[in-house]
Amino acid sequence: MIDFNSVALKNQRIFYSLLFKAASETLQELALDKKYLGAQIGITAVLHTWGQTLSFHPHLHCIIPAGGLSSINQWIKSKNNFFMPVKVIAKKFRGKFLAFFKKEVLAGNINFYGDIDFLNDNRSYQGFIDTLYNKNWVVFCEKTFKNAFYVVNYLAKYTNRVAIANSRIVKVKNHQVTFTYKDYKDKDKEKFMTLHVFEFIRRFLMHILPKRFKKIRYFGIMGSRN
Template sequence: MAARMEDLLPVEYFHVVFTLPTPIADIAYQNKSAVYGLLFKASAQTLLTIAADPKHLGARIGMTSVLHTWGSAMTHHPHVHVIVAGGGLSPDGTRWAACRPGFFLPVKVLSRLFRRLFLEGLLMLHQAGKLAFFGNLSELADPDTFAAHLVPLRKANWVVYAKPPSAARRRYWLI
């Protein structure tokens, strides 16, 4: 069913993208269900947590997420696109708390929390035996090797961006 313009809230919308770094994308390729599920969970929790923080928006937000597993170069490039309204309900549910025009949430803050939540979740998946490794990743089955593999990822910048969508994207959402 196609959405209609009048079905949207009369507020600014934002397009937020959470991308997995290549060393994690390789793990995701061999563990699609577990890692893609974690990608959805960590990205949503990141947005909900930062948006609820009174230092940022102080609101309960809603979102729609879509998984893309391939990039424009047709290489494995898992990332989640999130469409989110530029605001949300106040904690008591009595008013709309709008974000600043043209600015949703700070991407550096989003990126750091997303990185932490995702890596913690990935480690828990490994400890629970829910990840399998084959070929050149088979050594990651060992807990110590896996933990060492994650160390440089804890300090790396993870790609998260948020911007108002283009007019073309807004039309696409309505299809």
């Protein structure tokens, strides 16, 4: 079975928009539940599409205040363990994202071509969707920031980046590009990867966003309308 990333790469504008929609609705709806917070939160969401080796890995970074506004506009502080279990978030996000995705497919807005052309067959498509529902989707929650400085520092690192910084490129020679990367599966060790220049360019170009696509969005009490 193909990876969902193959579909995302061929339908970037819609796929990325669905990421924002599903993630923001998931977090806001769960936060309104009194079991977790019982308040309207705010979200600053930033889209990233790359992994350390320039692989295609679309995901969102979301910053949420440690609390929110009640129905009478009183501030409700988060519990000591903050917010809610990641498994709860993951299951709800999976359900929302796939529901939105299927709706776009029915509307004819998702294109299956090239190596995913077989998904135009109804049986293959349904098998693909069933596989996605049966997978455990991953949500990771960082520890809370100590103060506002750390929030600004985090945003500075993540909001205005491209797929790779010049400082990570250590050598370009004989049509080969060598760069550093962190291997998160090996205790964040710094390692080196060498790619043919055409492969390096191909990987880099995957992370150029659709024209005028907004990769930073605000929701809830962080939204400009509020």
